[in-house]
Amino acid sequence: METLQDKGVVVTGAGGGIGAALARRFAAAGARVVVNDLDAGKAEAVAGEIGAVAVPGDASTIVPAATEALGGTVDVYCANAGLGSGGSEAAPEDVWARAWDVNVMAHVRAAHELLPGWLERGSGRFVSTVSAAGLLTMIGAAPYSVTKHGAYAFAEWLSLTYRHRGISVHAICPQGVRTDMLAATGSAGDLVLTPTAIEPADVADALFAGMAEDRFLILPHPEVAEYYRIRAAEPDKWLTGMNHIQQKWEATER
Numbered sequence: 001m002e003t004l005q006d007k008g009v010v011v012t013g014a015g016g017g018i019g020a021a022l023a024r025r026f027a028a029a030g031a032r033v034v035v036n037d038l039d040a041g042k043a044e045a046v047a048g049e050i051g052a053v054a055v056p057g058d059a060s061t062i063v064p065a066a067t068e069a070l071g072g073t074v075d076v077y078c079a080n081a082g083l084g085s086g087g088s089e090a091a092p093e094d095v096w097a098r099a100w101d102v103n104v105m106a107h108v109r110a111a112h113e114l115l116p117g118w119l120e121r122g123s124g125r126f127v128s129t130v131s132a133a134g135l136l137t138m139i140g141a142a143p144y145s146v147t148k149h150g151a152y153a154f155a156e157w158l159s160l161t162y163r164h165r166g167i168s169v170h171a172i173c174p175q176g177v178r179t180d181m182l183a184a185t186g187s188a189g190d191l192v193l194t195p196t197a198i199e200p201a202d203v204a205d206a207l208f209a210g211m212a213e214d215r216f217l218i219l220p221h222p223e224v225a226e227y228y229r230i231r232a233a234e235p236d237k238w239l240t241g242m243n244h245i246q247q248k249w250e251a252t253e254r
Contacts, residue, residue, distance in 0.1 A: 005030035008070035012059035012106070013081030015042025017179035018129055018172075021200035022078050024050050025208060031076070034066040038081075060106040063113040077114055079107040079151075080129040084181040085143035086188075096143050103147035107154055115162070122166035127207065128155040132175045132224045136231060139246050140188035159216050170210055174203050174220040191249050196221060 009026045013019040015037030023046055027033045033052035037043035040056035047054035053069045055062050059081035067074050085099040107128055118124025134148035152171055159169035176182050176193030177200055198220060206220040219225055231238040
């Protein structure tokens, strides 16, 4: 991996959790970092801590302002902002729409803004914080699971389409990470995610290891690779196992 010294890096949803950990790690590597978050106070706090620039606002719209803040060049874009929307098929349509907009379309819009310049100069790095739910699924969270599958599919498409033109793409797919989003998952998260939860800094470490090897799929929880293999090779076995977890969760909710 090329040096990150003086590279322009944007991290969305970086007011806390995984995003803040990514911003800290890039800054420590010598990058010039833009910290984005809907919460301006949180963005400014992280930016002040690491000597970065805060660009608050909706992650779908910040590429122009972030590019200006970095002096005209974004080298690495971390599409990290996300919504952990729970519910079933019966979740209100506005919940589905918002999950789709933040978890997928914000990535699409950023790529649309960035790719012309990246392709012209033959380099650029797009980092998508997906979730193991994008490879597998998550009980009790249909909007989250479905849209994270979409985020993974888009990252995969970017990689296969542009890797020969100098564009590197990484999909980060952790299971439980000790963040506010995990805390908000309630009993489902307690059952499935909390027992093996890791720290946000561990996710940043996994990304940097993956970037050094130019790997697309970043698995902070290595066991996810085996779950993913079973899902692909033996889908009924995998679905039966997941249904057992669903039943166990339903029993705790009675």
